[in-house]
Amino acid sequence: MRITIQGADKLARKLREKSQTDFIAVSQKNARDIYARSQRAGGTPVGETAQLRLSAKYQGDEVGYGVHYAPHVEYGHRLVNGGYVPGQYFLKQNVDTQRPIYKQDLLEKIRE
Incomplete structure (x- = not known):
């Protein structure tokens, strides 16, 4: 005896599409949260010009800083005179x- 389920492939395809769409939505929401936190006090180091904070950008599910010195502030750097400035890891x-928060958002989407 053989049982055939009509439309199982279509259902599986739709479930995969929904899962991918949900994952993308959660990722984008969390990128926005990271960006928003970067714009608040304490989220990004602010020097005299606030250039580092102003260079923060997000697109889709990616967040980053546009100024050339952002990695040096994040990870630290050597000084010309031989000293070292430790990273701030902001x-x-x-x-x-x-x-x-990201993990919780994913779990909530899975439960839906």
Whole structure:
């Protein structure tokens, strides 16, 4: 005896599309959250011009900083006179703060 389910392939395809759409929506929401946090006090180091904070951008599910010196502030850098300025890890801290929120958002979408 053989049982055939009509439309199973179509249903599977629609479920995959919905899952992908949900994943993208959650990723984009969390990128917006990271960006928004970068614009608040303490989210991004602010020097005399606030150029670093102003260079923060997000597009889709990507967040980053546009100024050339952003990695040096994030990770630290050497000085010409031989000294060292330690990194501030502002982006890492922001991502670490968002990580449990992202996980919770994904779990909620899976439950829907």
